[in-house]
Amino acid sequence: MSVIGWYCKAYEQSSFETYSGWAAAKSKYEAAHGPIPDSEVLFLHEDLALTVGAVREENVVVDEITDGWREFCYGELDFSVPEYMRETQPMASVALSSE
Helix, strand or coil: CEEEECCEEEEEHHHHCCCCCHHHHHHHHHHHHCCCCCCCEEEEECCCCEEECCCCCCCEEECCCCHHHHHHHHHHCCCCCCHHHHHHCCCCEEEECCC
């Protein structure tokens, strides 16, 4: 069973190229999963994890949330969870069944 977080935002892969740790994170992911196509859309989740696809627990590119990553996401990307989502947070996550 896969878990999808309660909020994520899609970004073009090129959005992450200015992050100082991007080359290392991408290389680590690609060593395990194969290349990320340049046209791939990546998803930044409410907890700042970055994935290929919207499912939080699968195809994780970045899940070590450092101060530098946090500053990049909030500063360079201007990422934030919309106010209406912060107020309602209907569920911490939604379970998806492949059955």
